[in-house]
Amino acid sequence: MLTVGIVGGQDAVAAASRLRALGVAAVLGPGSAVAFRIATSDTSVDTRFVDAVLSADEPVHVQVERLWTTRLRPWSEALAGGPVDRRTAAVQVHDPRWQWAGRRGLDRVRSALSRLDPAGAFRYDHIGSTAVPGLGAKAFVDLQVRVTRLPDPAEIDRAMNAIGFLAATGARPDSPGVHRDLPRGSEVVPDEVWAKRLFTSPDPVSPTIVHVRRADSPWGNHTVWFRDWLRAHPDQRDRYQEIKIRLAAEHSNDPDHDDYTRAKTAYFDEVQGVFEEWAARR
Incomplete structure (x- = not known):
C-alpha cells in the first residue's frame, strides 16, 4: 500500500x-x-x-x-511491460532514508507473501549496500526472503505483482543471480540449493530488488554476514565504497548492467573467507 x-x-x-x-x-x-x-x-x-x-x-x-x-x-x-532503464546507476552518498525504505519494503513483501507462508517460516532481510550506514550505494534497495522451499512461480509472481514487483529476466540467459546464484564460499551443498527467484520494482523513486532464496542456500547467510562485517569494519566499508564508485563509473554506459556485478567478483573472491571467518567467531 x-x-x-x-x-x-x-x-x-x-x-x-x-x-x-x-x-x-x-x-x-x-x-x-x-x-x-x-x-x-x-x-x-x-x-x-x-x-x-x-x-x-x-x-x-x-x-x-x-x-x-x-x-x-x-x-x-x-x-505493464514498458521500457525500464537498466544502465548501471552511479553510486550515491549514503541516504539514511534507505533504512526506512528497507523496512517499508520488507513490510510490504512480508504481507504479500503471508499466504504462501502460513507457518511464518520465511525470513526477511534488508541486505546490500543500502543496509550499511555510511556506505555509498546505487539507490536500489536490496531485500532478501529466505524460504523453506521455492514457491510455485505463478503463485509468487502474482503475490509480488500485486505490490508492484516484476519477476526479473536478466539482461541475458546467464545473468548472475536471476534464476540461480553462482556457487560461492566454503560450504559444499547440492547444486539445486543455488536456485532462486528475483523480483524488481520499477518504482522511479524507490527502486527495490527482492532476492528469494532457499533457506539452505549459503548465499542467504553470505549476504547477512557481509552486511554485518561491513557495519563492524568502517575501513572495509570505505574500501568497498571506493571499489564500487570506480567500477560503476567504468561500466556506466554498458548496455548490460550485469557487467558491473561481474566486475566486483575479484573483490568478493578476496574478502569471502575473511567475513566467513569473522561470522564464525561471533
Whole structure:
C-alpha cells in the first residue's frame, strides 16, 4: 500500500478523489485491493513513514498531477511491460532514508507473501549496500526472503505483482543471480540449493530488488554476514565504497548492467573467507 501524506490543511478528500480518477488503484498491478491511503496532519508528516508528501506550498491538484506524472504513471507503465532503464546507476552518498525504505519494503513483501507462508517460516532481510550506514550505494534497495522451499512461480509472481514487483529476466540467459546464484564460499551443498527467484520494482523513486532464496542456500547467510562485517569494519566499508564508485563509473554506459556485478567478483573472491571467518567467531 502506498501512503500519501498531506500537511497544512490540504484537502485530503480532493487528493484521494483525484488519485482514484488517475487510476492509482491499478498502479501496483492486478490483484492489489488497495493501492494507497492518506495520512494527514495540520503541521507535519514524518517522511520516514510515508511514500509521498503533499504540502501547503502548492494546490493539491498540482502536486497530485506531478506525483502521477513523475512516479506513478512510469511505475504503472513499467509494470505493464514498458521500457525500464537498466544502465548501471552511479553510486550515491549514503541516504539514511534507505533504512526506512528497507523496512517499508520488507513490510510490504512480508504481507504479500503471508499466504504462501502460513507457518511464518520465511525470513526477511534488508541486505546490500543500502543496509550499511555510511556506505555509498546505487539507490536500489536490496531485500532478501529466505524460504523453506521455492514457491510455485505463478503463485509468487502474482503475490509480488500485486505490490508492484516484476519477476526479473536478466539482461541475458546467464545473468548472475536471476534464476540461480553462482556457487560461492566454503560450504559444499547440492547444486539445486543455488536456485532462486528475483523480483524488481520499477518504482522511479524507490527502486527495490527482492532476492528469494532457499533457506539452505549459503548465499542467504553470505549476504547477512557481509552486511554485518561491513557495519563492524568502517575501513572495509570505505574500501568497498571506493571499489564500487570506480567500477560503476567504468561500466556506466554498458548496455548490460550485469557487467558491473561481474566486475566486483575479484573483490568478493578476496574478502569471502575473511567475513566467513569473522561470522564464525561471533
